[in-house]
Amino acid sequence: MPVITFANTKGGAGKTTAVLLLASELAHAGHRVTVLDADPQYWMSRWFDASPPIPRLSVISYVTQASIDRHLAEAQAASDYVLVDLPGARSPLLAKAIGLSDHVLIPIQGCAMDAQGGAHVLELLQYLGEKLGMHVPHSVVLTRVNSMVTTRALLAVKGLLAQRNVDVLNTPIIERSAYRDIFDCGGTLHTMDGERISNLDKARENARLYAEEIVRRVPGAQVGAARMAAR
Ligand SMILES: Nc1ncnc2c1ncn2[C@@H]1O[C@H](COP(=O)(O)OP(=O)(O)OP(=O)(O)O)[C@@H](O)[C@H]1O
C-alpha cells in the first residue's frame, strides 16, 4: 500500500504536524495507517505514546537507514497507508526514503529558509529522476499559513513553486492552536475538547480537506476512500 514520505531538510517546517494530521484523519476515515518515525527526536512516537489507543493507527519508532526497508515491507503488508516522518536534515536516509516512496510531500512554511529546505528535496527528486530514472510523484503543502492575511513571503514562495511547475496542494495547513496543543494533549482532533481549544471545528475542517486532497492524489484502499468521501 502507498508510502508517503514527508521531507524538508529545514528543521521546524511542519513535517511532523503534517504527518500527525494526515495519519489521524486517514485512521478516522477508516484507513489502516502506520507511521514510521525516522526522526531521532521521536516527536511522533511521544505523541502516540501519550495518546489513548487510536483505532487503525500505529507508530513504529527507531526507524533508521539500516532498518527502513524491513520496516516499510512489514508496514505495507499491514496498512492502507504508510507515512514516513524524517528529521529536518540532509542525510542518506532522506534519499533512501524518497527512493522507496510512492509520493513525497514537502511541507513548506511561507518563508525563505523553509523554501530553501524544500528546494533541497526538490533538487534531490530531480536528480533521482534524471540520473536514475526514478520518478517519484511529489507535492508541496504550505504550512502554518495565517488564516487572515497572505504575507509577502508566502506569495514569493508560491511564485517560486509555480515557476518550477511544482504541484502545490490547494489546502494549506493553517496556523491553529489545536495543531500545537495536540502534541501536549495526545489523542486526535476528534477526541479533543472543543470547549477548551479555540477554533477546533475550523482545525478539523482544514485537516479533513488536507487529507482528502492527498487521498485523491495517492489513492489507498478503496473501502477507506469510499468511507472518507461519504463522511
Ligand atoms: N499548522 C500549525 N499550527 C500551529 N503550530 C504549528 C503548525 N505546524 C507546526 N506547528 C508548530 O511548529 C513547530 C514545528 O513543527 P513540526 O514539529 O511539525 O516541524 P518539523 O518539520 O517536524 O520539525 P523537525 O524538523 O524539528 O522535525 C512545532 O512547535 C509545532 O507545534
Ligand SMILES: [Mg+2]
Ligand atoms: Mg519533525
